[in-house]
Amino acid sequence: MDINRIQTSLNCLSYSGYLLNNEQCVILKNALLILQKENYLKKIFFWGQILGLDNDYFIAYGYEHDALNGLIYYYSTNCIKWGLMPTVTKNARRLTEMCSTRFQGDPTLQIDVSLDVQLKQDTVEDKGNQQTEDVKQGDSGNMLKEEDRLAATVEAISLDTAVVPRGALFKRPDGSVVENLTFAGLTVLEGRQLKSYLHLRKPQEKWVTNLLTRLDYNYALDFLDSVDKDIPEGL
Structure with missing residues (x-):
């Protein structure tokens, strides 16, 4: 905000x-x-x-x-x-998905994810859970710093939930993205349509997706993924 x-x-x-x-x-x-x-x-x-x-x-x-x-x-x-x-690493993303304990509030705290996974494994009947096979207790590669976990969590939330209204951002010919100073907001009709909202992240869909689905396609405005293409659909 x-x-x-x-x-x-x-x-x-x-x-x-x-x-x-x-x-x-x-x-x-x-x-x-x-x-x-x-x-x-x-x-x-x-x-x-x-x-x-x-x-x-x-x-x-x-x-x-x-x-x-x-x-x-x-x-x-x-x-x-x-x-x-900190920059999110691939290992931090992997360990963050396995970690279910609450944040402590200490960025320097080291978390042994193997202990957390073992605790969850003991509470389910399936002892051969595929997610826990790659985690061995005491392995230094399973130590996760809370600062890195925080960064991975923020990244994951932002990728799925950060959205902007169509037209709020403008892509220049050189590829840079800037705020559209002429954007005055969505109309009442546009505000009710999911396709009027775009994910604030690097595009994951093919660039022709919006081209094939929008009659009013404008590459300078429609370079981001549209929310209406999400699965499952959000209402």
Whole structure:
């Protein structure tokens, strides 16, 4: 969410029961403005909050030039000191999928995923679970740092849930993606259609998918995957 509209955006999510108080909102907004200035970011957004046992993680992201390929993620446990989110590795993605324990709130914590997998294996009848065959207790390759787990979790959530309205981003001839300054929002009719919303991620579908399904196709606007192509369908 845009930091300039953070209070309004949080009010729209008040039905969920998870909110930031006024003090946290003020601290968060000021901290993100400082973070944006120190890192020379063109825009910065508040991604959300991941709850932990000891501390919660506050996630933010921004970009310098490219609004799609240049996204940079940051995290903090106190809304004051921010750390750069590490690059997600293939091993971190694999171990994160197996890890089911709650976040502790300590980025330096080392998690032995083999113990977590063994605990789950003992609670099911199928002892030959395919997911646990590759995990051996005590193997150093099964140690997962909570900071890496946090990065992999944020990536997984963003890939599936981050969406933008069609027309909000514009792809230049040189391939860079920028904010469309002429975008004034969707009409009421467009807002009711799933094809009016696009995934904020690198395209995974073939580039001709939108070309074959949209009569008003515009490559500068329709370069992202449409939500209406998701399986299962979201209503």
